[in-house]
Amino acid sequence: MKAIKTENLTKFYGKSRGITHVNLSLDEGDFFGFIGPNGAGKSTTIRTLLGLISPTKGSGQVLGKDIVKDRIEILSQVGYLPSEAVFYNGMRVGDILTYSAKLHKTDCKDEAKKLCERLELDTSRRVDELSLGNRKKVGIVCALQHKPKLYILDEPTSGLDPLMQREFYELLTERNKEGATVFLSSHVLSEIGRYCKHAAIIRDGEILVSDSVEKLGHTGVKRVTLQGAEDIPQIDGVKNVTHEKDSVSFLYSGNPKNLLSHLTNIAFTDFTVTDPDLDEVFMHYYGKEDN
Amino acid sequence: MTIFLHELKRSKISLLIWSCAIAFMLALCVFIYPEMKSQMDDISTMFADMGSFSAAFGMDKINFGTFIGFFGVECGEIMGLGGALFASIVGISALAKEEKEHTAEFLLTHPVSRERVLIEKLLAVFVQIIILNLISALVTVISMLAVGESADAEIMFLLFLSYFIMQIEVASITFGISAFIKGNGLGIGLGIAILLYFLNIVSNLTEDAKFLKYITPFGYTEGAEIISNSAIEMKYVAVGIGLMAAGIVVAFIKYRKKDIG
Numbered sequence: 001m002k003a004i005k006t007e008n009l010t011k012f013y014g015k016s017r018g019i020t021h022v023n024l025s026l027d028e029g030d031f032f033g034f035i036g037p038n039g040a041g042k043s044t045t046i047r048t049l050l051g052l053i054s055p056t057k058g059s060g061q062v063l064g065k066d067i068v069k070d071r072i073e074i075l076s077q078v079g080y081l082p083s084e085a086v087f088y089n090g091m092r093v094g095d096i097l098t099y100s101a102k103l104h105k106t107d108c109k110d111e112a113k114k115l116c117e118r119l120e121l122d123t124s125r126r127v128d129e130l131s132l133g134n135r136k137k138v139g140i141v142c143a144l145q146h147k148p149k150l151y152i153l154d155e156p157t158s159g160l161d162p163l164m165q166r167e168f169y170e171l172l173t174e175r176n177k178e179g180a181t182v183f184l185s186s187h188v189l190s191e192i193g194r195y196c197k198h199a200a201i202i203r204d205g206e207i208l209v210s211d212s213v214e215k216l217g218h219t220g221v222k223r224v225t226l227q228g229a230e231d232i233p234q235i236d237g238v239k240n241v242t243h244e245k246d247s248v249s250f251l252y253s254g255n256p257k258n259l260l261s262h263l264t265n266i267a268f269t270d271f272t273v274t275d276p277d278l279d280e281v282f283m284h285y286y287g288k289e290d291n
Numbered sequence: 292m293t294i295f296l297h298e299l300k301r302s303k304i305s306l307l308i309w310s311c312a313i314a315f316m317l318a319l320c321v322f323i324y325p326e327m328k329s330q331m332d333d334i335s336t337m338f339a340d341m342g343s344f345s346a347a348f349g350m351d352k353i354n355f356g357t358f359i360g361f362f363g364v365e366c367g368e369i370m371g372l373g374g375a376l377f378a379s380i381v382g383i384s385a386l387a388k389e390e391k392e393h394t395a396e397f398l399l400t401h402p403v404s405r406e407r408v409l410i411e412k413l414l415a416v417f418v419q420i421i422i423l424n425l426i427s428a429l430v431t432v433i434s435m436l437a438v439g440e441s442a443d444a445e446i447m448f449l450l451f452l453s454y455f456i457m458q459i460e461v462a463s464i465t466f467g468i469s470a471f472i473k474g475n476g477l478g479i480g481l482g483i484a485i486l487l488y489f490l491n492i493v494s495n496l497t498e499d500a501k502f503l504k505y506i507t508p509f510g511y512t513e514g515a516e517i518i519s520n521s522a523i524e525m526k527y528v529a530v531g532i533g534l535m536a537a538g539i540v541v542a543f544i545k546y547r548k549k550d551i552g
Contacts, residue, residue, distance in 0.1 A: 013550075050400050053550040076402035086393040088301065102293045103401035142397075 001064045003028045003150050003181035004049065008058035011044050018044040019205040021058065026183060026198070028063075028149075031176050033192030033199035033213070034185040035282060041205040042185040043083060046154050050080060063150060076104065079148040083155035083185075085139030087127040093138055094123035100142040108145040115141045118167060132159040140168060144175070151175065153184040157191060169195050193278040201285050208285045213278070221284050223276045224259070225249040228269030233262035240283065251276060251284070294398075294408060298415035302381065310423045313373045314430035320366045321434035324358060358435075359442040363450060363514025370427060370454045371512050374420075375484040378458035381419050382465030383472075383480030385412045386546060390473045395551045405547045413466060413539065420458045424451060446518055453523050457508040460531045460538075461487065467538030470545040473552060505530045 004026040011018035019041040026032050036042045047053045049062055051071035060067040062074045087096050097112045116123055121137045130138070136159045143151060151172065157165045173195065176182050186192055192199050193213060200210035209216065227247045232238060237254030252259055263271070276284065386409075389395035398408065428451050435441065465480045472479065491509035494500045504510030504527055511527040 047551075052396060052399055053552075054548060072402045072404055075400060078400075080400045082396050082400075084393070085397075087397060088394055089392070090301075099293070099297060100397075100401065103398075103403055105402075 001028060002026060002061065003030060004032075004060070004062055004183060006045075006049070006058065006060040009045065009048060009055055009060050010057040011048055011053060012056045017041075017205045018053075018056075019048070019202075022202070022205075022207055024200060024207065024210065026181060028181050029176070029179055031172075031182045031195060031197045032184070033196035034183065034202065035187065035189060035192055035199055035278075036185070036202035037187055037286075040202045042202060043154055044205070045202070046080075046152055046185060049152065050075065050078070077149045079143035079146065079151045081136075081139045081143040081151075081153040081156050083158065085135045087135070087138060089128040091127055092123065093121060093125050093127060093130070096127055096138055097123065097141055097145065101145060104146045106146050108147070111147065112141055112145045115144055115171070118171065119164065133161060133164065136160055137164070140171075144171065147175075148180065150181045151183065153182070155186060156184055157186070157188065165191070189278040189282055199278075201282060203286060216278070216281050221251050221253045221276055221280070222256075223249065223274045223280060224252050225272045225274075226263075226266070226268040227271065229266055231266050233259060233266060235259065235262050240280070251280060253284075292411065294403065294411035295415050295418075298385075298412055299418065302415070302419060305380075306419050306422060309373075309377045310426040313369060313377070313423065314427050316369045316373065317366050317427055317431050318434040320362070320369065321431060321440065322438055324361055324440060325438050327361070328356070357442075358440045359446055359518055362431075362442065362447075363518045366431070367450065367454075367512065367514035370451070371457065371509060372484075372488055374423065374427075374454050374458045375461050375488060375509070376481060377423060378416075378420055378462040379465045379480035379484035380477065381416045382462035383469050383476040383483075385416050385466055386469040386542070387472045387474070387476040390551065391475050399551055405549075406543065409543055409546055413463075413542075416462050416466060417459060420455070420462060424455045424458070427451075443521075446521060449517050449521070449523055450512075450514060453512040453517060456523075456528060456531065457512045460508040460535045463535040463538035465538070467541040467545075470542040470549065508534075 002025055004024055006022050006024045009022040009024075010020050022041070022045055024045070034042050034045070044053070048055050049060055049067055051067060051074070054068065063077055065074045067074065091099075093116075097116075098109075101108050101112070112123075115121075119137045119140060121134065121141065125134070127135065127138060136156075140156070143153065153172075157168060160168060169191070172182050172184075184192075184196075196213050198211065199213050199216060201208045201216075225247055226232070226249070229248050232241055232248055232250055235254070235258060237252050237259075238250050239253075240251040242249045389398060399405070431447075461484055465476075465483060468479060468483070469476055487507040488509055490503045490507040491513070494503035494507070494510065495513075504524075508527075508531045511524045511531065513524075517523055
């Protein structure tokens with residue numbers, strides 16, 4: 001059974017585009033990153049999967065259940081963290097956690113206590129007095145305390161300090177090892193590269209590529225760095241040129257032989273050719289149409 | 292009943308303030324009656340001479356010399372308008388406030404059906420109105436005992452019953468509208484309550500506008516009519532129940548499929 005599967009999932013808000021023909025497939029137990037800048041359609045995809053909005057076309061299943069017909073069954077097994085965690089003003093953190101547990105028809109006081117200790121969250125504080133980061137922590141505990149099968153997390157680390165980000169990913173990794181599936185959206189590519197097994201890149205409401213994080217690095221694009229050089233080869237396929245103190249670096253996509261033959265005409269002392277990191281892969285996919 | 296209890300807990304302060312304010316005004320009205328009673332003959336004559344102004348407020352058909360006559364108009368205005376404003380606020384904000392404050396996303400990503408949300412929220416609205424009316428009625432009775440005034444129990448019951456049905460109708464209509472709006476609906480809610488109130492005043496001014504009584508729930512809360520007929524005008528109530536049902540059905544149809552932004 002797939003944890004998430006969508007077929008041509010499409011959402012239009014009136015005439016304006018939300019997402020178009022989104023096809024996603026996640027196995028159970030996966031740690032999946034959903035990459036895209038603001039407005040690309042990440043949240044729309046997530047909100048459609050959770051039944052907050054109805055798809056205009058296409059279909060989707062979460063944990064084998066239909067996203068339109070079986071909303072309640074899906075939500076009972078999902079822990080969701082919204083990008084902006086907002087709660088009822090005036091309520092205390094502890095009351096919010098209890099309310100969320102009651103809506104899930106579970107008693108998860110012990111788990112909530114453990115999570116609050118690990119995230120250093122004071123349950124006696126009123127939610128409207130909390131900083132953005134602490135509100136996020138409340139959202140995290142709400143999403144994790146009932147130990148769901150699937151975690152859907154929208155920009156989970158925004159607002160968290162680096163120490164808390166690490167603690168949060170440790171928690172997720174533990175849950176993932178216990179068999180839960182993690183699906184998170186982010187535009188922080190380094191965390192996707194570090195923690196995720198698979199990732200998909202979305203642009204203008206369409207999935208550009210979906211593959212293992214490892215394979216996404218092999219795009220046919222190479223990062224070439226020439227030490228002691230001042231010039232770059234004047235050939236097609238060179239882009240994203242950066243000059244540093246004693247070196248020049250660029251991305252190259254094209255025939256490697258062609259690059260090598262042009263390199264013989266340039267003076268340099270050393271050179272390295274590496275796979276680009278996820279940031280560069282992202283820019284590669286995003287720059288494709290623009291170039 | 293988790294959502295229902297949560298709703299009641301969230302609104303307890305507002306309910307307490309509204310109940311106290313309305314009950315205080317009613318008590319004030321009852322307490323000033325003995326003072327006014329001695330001057331009532333003059334006042335009744337004065338009101339009778341004020342023509343359409345008196346008619347607009349139903350004061351032409353009522354005897355101010357009796358407690359029930361005084362209560363039916365003076366206290367009726369407080370209970371009618373005050374109760375309607377309260378009902379419109381709780382009705383319009385039931386669903387809309389979750390979207391305005393962005394808590395709808397929190398609520399609806401838990402395993403609860405939209406229908407359950409609607410039922411429990413509507414129930415919370417009705418229970419708040421029941422509590423407000425019970426407090427108001429109780430304070431009125433205590434105040435009457437305190438000043439030594441009495442009135443026909445059946446007519447008093449009918450007066451309070453009419454205000455209660457009217458508030459349920461206003462709340463149901465605004466609840467239906469609440470399902471459509473995403474922002475702050477307070478202005479819309481209060482506007483509707485006030486509009487319905489003025490429609491009744493207009494309907495009292497001329498026979499041509501009498502049909503408005505079918506539209507506005509204030510048509511069947513007219514103290515003068517209830518006192519003189521010892522009954523609530525059921526033809527207006529029947530239309531009111533229809534509008535009430537329409538508001539609730541519309542809320543269900545809209546909210547079940549609504550995109551939560």
